[in-house]
Amino acid sequence: MASQWQNLGASVRRRSLLEEELPEEEVIRSAAGQPETSSGALGSLCRRFQRRLPLRAVSLNLRAGPSWKRLETPEPEKQGLQAAARSAKTALGAMSQRIQESCQSGTKWLVETQVKARRRKRGVQKDSSSPPPSLTQKNTRVSRAASDLQEREHHRLCARVDPRVHPRRRPRREAAFQSPYSSTEPLCSPSESDSDLEPVGAGIQHLQKLSQKLNKAIMAEESGDMTISLIRH
Amino acid sequence: RDWTPQPPPSCSAEYDASMGICASKAALGATTDEPTEPEPKHLADLIQYINETNMSVVRLANILSEKTRSNSWVVVFKALITVHHLMVYGKERFIRHLASRNSLFTLHNFLDKSVTEGYTMSAFIRRYSRYLNEKSLAYRLIASDITKVKRGADGVMRTMNTKDLLNTLPVIQTQLDALLNFNVRPDELTNGIIHAAFMLLFKDSLRLFAAYNEGILNLLDKYFDMRKNQCRESLDIYIKFLERTTKFAQFLKVAEVQKSISIQEFSKTFARRSTQLQGHVFNWATLSLLLTSAVVPRIPGSEIK
Numbered sequence: 001m002a003s004q005w006q007n008l009g010a011s012v013r014r015r016s017l018l019e020e021e022l023p024e025e026e027v028i029r030s031a032a033g034q035p036e037t038s039s040g041a042l043g044s045l046c047r048r049f050q051r052r053l054p055l056r057a058v059s060l061n062l063r064a065g066p067s068w069k070r071l072e073t074p075e076p077e078k079q080g081l082q083a084a085a086r087s088a089k090t091a092l093g094a095m096s097q098r099i100q101e102s103c104q105s106g107t108k109w110l111v112e113t114q115v116k117a118r119r120r121k122r123g124v125q126k127d128s129s130s131p132p133p134s135l136t137q138k139n140t141r142v143s144r145a146a147s148d149l150q151e152r153e154h155h156r157l158c159a160r161v162d163p164r165v166h167p168r169r170r171p172r173r174e175a176a177f178q179s180p181y182s183s184t185e186p187l188c189s190p191s192e193s194d195s196d197l198e199p200v201g202a203g204i205q206h207l208q209k210l211s212q213k214l215n216k217a218i219m220a221e222e223s224g225d226m227t228i229s230l231i232r233h
Numbered sequence: 234r235d236w237t238p239q240p241p242p243s244c245s246a247e248y249d250a251s252m253g254i255c256a257s258k259a260a261l262g263a264t265t266d267e268p269t270e271p272e273p274k275h276l277a278d279l280i281q282y283i284n285e286t287n288m289s290v291v292r293l294a295n296i297l298s299e300k301t302r303s304n305s306w307v308v309v310f311k312a313l314i315t316v317h318h319l320m321v322y323g324k325e326r327f328i329r330h331l332a333s334r335n336s337l338f339t340l341h342n343f344l345d346k347s348v349t350e351g352y353t354m355s356a357f358i359r360r361y362s363r364y365l366n367e368k369s370l371a372y373r374l375i376a377s378d379i380t381k382v383k384r385g386a387d388g389v390m391r392t393m394n395t396k397d398l399l400n401t402l403p404v405i406q407t408q409l410d411a412l413l414n415f416n417v418r419p420d421e422l423t424n425g426i427i428h429a430a431f432m433l434l435f436k437d438s439l440r441l442f443a444a445y446n447e448g449i450l451n452l453l454d455k456y457f458d459m460r461k462n463q464c465r466e467s468l469d470i471y472i473k474f475l476e477r478t479t480k481f482a483q484f485l486k487v488a489e490v491q492k493s494i495s496i497q498e499f500s501k502t503f504a505r506r507s508t509q510l511q512g513h514v515f516n517w518a519t520l521s522l523l524l525t526s527a528v529v530p531r532i533p534g535s536e537i538k
Contacts, residue, residue: 208450211447213444213448214439214442214446218384218440221436
């Protein structure tokens with residue numbers, strides 16, 4: 001009899017410790033008087049996971065864009081293991097969110113730096129070019145250009161796969177394109193891009209036109225149309 | 234003056250000897266202390282000597298180098314202009330010889346205090362000599378005169394491989410920096426000597442920047458096939474290219490003021506294009522960051538540089 005009271009006391013003490021960690025339903029269930037041995041294995045498993053991955057409210061990345069798929073509501077009898085798996089996945093999701101945030105913070109820093117540099121230059125420059133396109137047009141073009149370039153690189157990788165060349169780089173790149181962290185949508189959302197950005201491809205066109213103009217200027221200079229002479233007449 | 238080369242005499246030894254004497258006289262004639270630009274006839278004789286004969290250019294280079302040790306800014310400036318003229322219009326064997334010398338011009342401390350304009354002109358002499366040194370060094374590093382390479386879609390810079398491109402573009406950047414560092418204002422082109430130097434610099438600048446631009450186009454084309462460290466290097470080169478574009482636009486503004494150069498339209502177009510390119514750097518910086526983040530998994534919590 002005394003030993004039974006002792007055992008009960010010990011179990012009550014253990015339960016009081018667990019009350020801080022266990023959710024309410026499980027506390028009520030354990031307080032109903034079920035003997036510990038029948039759910040001991042599952043309970044100890046749960047406690048092990050809880051100690052390592054404490055249950056708390058986690059803000060899931062449920063926005064549009066790269067995200068985890070929502071888990072379906074688990075059946076009641078599998079809730080223990082599902083909860084453990086869910087908490088593990090949540091921790092990994094929080095990790096990926098941190099990675100994306102650090103990407104975006106780097107992007108935001110670049111945006112701010114370039115915007116500041118551009119504002120300074122605008123204060124110096126008097127000539128203005130043709131009126132810039134609207135914000136939505138530019139943002140759409142930026143995101144489209146970024147996604148086009150991502151797709152282009154993916155196609156290039158598929159077309160040019162050679163197992164002998166850069167064996168380490170290829171699997172990493174393919175994994176990056178296949179992993180749940182990647183997405184066909186641009187990582188830099190349109191709302192975060194600078195309003196004065198031009199598409200990436202337009203910059204290359206500028207350089208090509210510049211090259212043509214330079215070649216014309218050189219040919220004109222060589223043919224003497226510019227009337228360059230070493231001695232002023 | 235007709236600069237068409239005269240047919241050589243029948244005896245080649247006499248011809249060589251006469252040419253050698255002629256070249257020496259021309260070199261001395263082009264670097265007198267008369268405050269005017271080198272005379273075209275002397276420069277034409279020197280070009281003929283370099284282009285039409287196989288005679289050694291060592292003595293010619295020695296005469297001109299000796300003249301740069303003069304105390305008079307006129308003589309020094311004319312000697313530098315003569316060397317530059319031979320680099321531009323002469324065959325590559327002249328610049329090849331200059332590139333092989335241990336040292337070229339040591340004028341970083343030059344100062345002529347004997348006349349009023351000596352102070353101003355001495356500053357330009359220091360910058361000009363530095364540019365000519367960089368031009369020779371560039372030839373030594375890449376084994377060709379970048380202002381004379383073939384341009385276009387099948388040109389040297391457009392078809393260069395990634396490794397050579399990443400080695401060559403910084404060399405071009407350095408040479409262009411030295412050229413743009415001449416930094417003369419229109420109101421400082423007060424005499425024929427500095428004007429002659431500026432004209433040669435302008436001629437070089439067009440070709441140098443054209444090669445530079447083509448190299449950058451090639452770099453961007455190859456960007457997505459590069460390794461990560463090459464991407465970082467390329468992005469750095471590209472950002473510096475945009476800075477040089479702005480400075481080159483300012484240089485052209487000085488050139489378009491000169492009555493002997495009519496490049497107003499080209500200068501305006503270039504200025505507009507360089508402004509449009511300024512907004513482009515962010516796209517490449519961001520894209521590069523995004524691509525390197527996707528390609529190389531990051532350690533959680535580590536900063537992305």
